[in-house]
Amino acid sequence: MNPYREVYNLVKKIPKGKVATYGQIGQLTGLDPRVVGWALNKLANWRTGKLASWRNRREPVRQFASSPALAAVPWHRVINSKGGISTNRVMNIPLGLQKVLLEKEGIKFTNDKISLKDYRWIP
DNA sequence: ATGTTGACGCATG
DNA sequence: CCATGCGCCAACA
Numbered sequence: 001m002n003p004y005r006e007v008y009n010l011v012k013k014i015p016k017g018k019v020a021t022y023g024q025i026g027q028l029t030g031l032d033p034r035v036v037g038w039a040l041n042k043l044a045n046w047r048t049g050k051l052a053s054w055r056n057r058r059e060p061v062r063q064f065a066s067s068p069a070l071a072a073v074p075w076h077r078v079i080n081s082k083g084g085i086s087t088n089r090v091m092n093i094p095l096g097l098q099k100v101l102l103e104k105e106g107i108k109f110t111n112d113k114i115s116l117k118d119y120r121w122i123p
Numbered sequence: 124a125t126g127t128t129g130a131c132g133c134a135t136g
Numbered sequence: 137c138c139a140t141g142c143g144c145c146a147a148c149a
Contacts, residue, residue: 003146019127021132022132026132031145032143033130034128034134034145038129038147
């Protein structure tokens with residue numbers, strides 16, 4: 001059982017137009033927020049066609065990446081606790097992509113920040 | 124085996 | 137507002 005599946009399943013529940021923080025997902029899954037980032041990192045790499053290595057031989061990268069369930073994971077709806085985007089320095093993710101995706105869902109930025117008060121997803 | 128590195132968060136200057 | 141520092145932990149080299 002891949003420990004990250006729980007993360008993906010949870011993120012899939014974030015509705016369009018809402019966001020959650022890494023800490024929030026971490027708390028709900030019992031994982032370190034940084035581990036949540038790791039999980040999504042694999043996913044984002046996959047979406048951009050460049051997959052980072054996956055060491056768990058029991059669940060190889062290829063199989064992991066081709067899982068249809070993962071195609072629907074809205075990774076862009078996860079942001080940091082300050083309401084900001086944390087993917088701008090990450091390889092394999094085009095600069096500004098996450099912001100664009102969120103704006104397309106009607107989320108408004110003020111000084112590159114999202115109002116968590118208004119947009120935070122409450123399960 | 125061991126030190127480093129993050130899509131983090133919080134607390135303090 | 138920026139700058140550290142620490143807790144955290146899987147993946148890497």
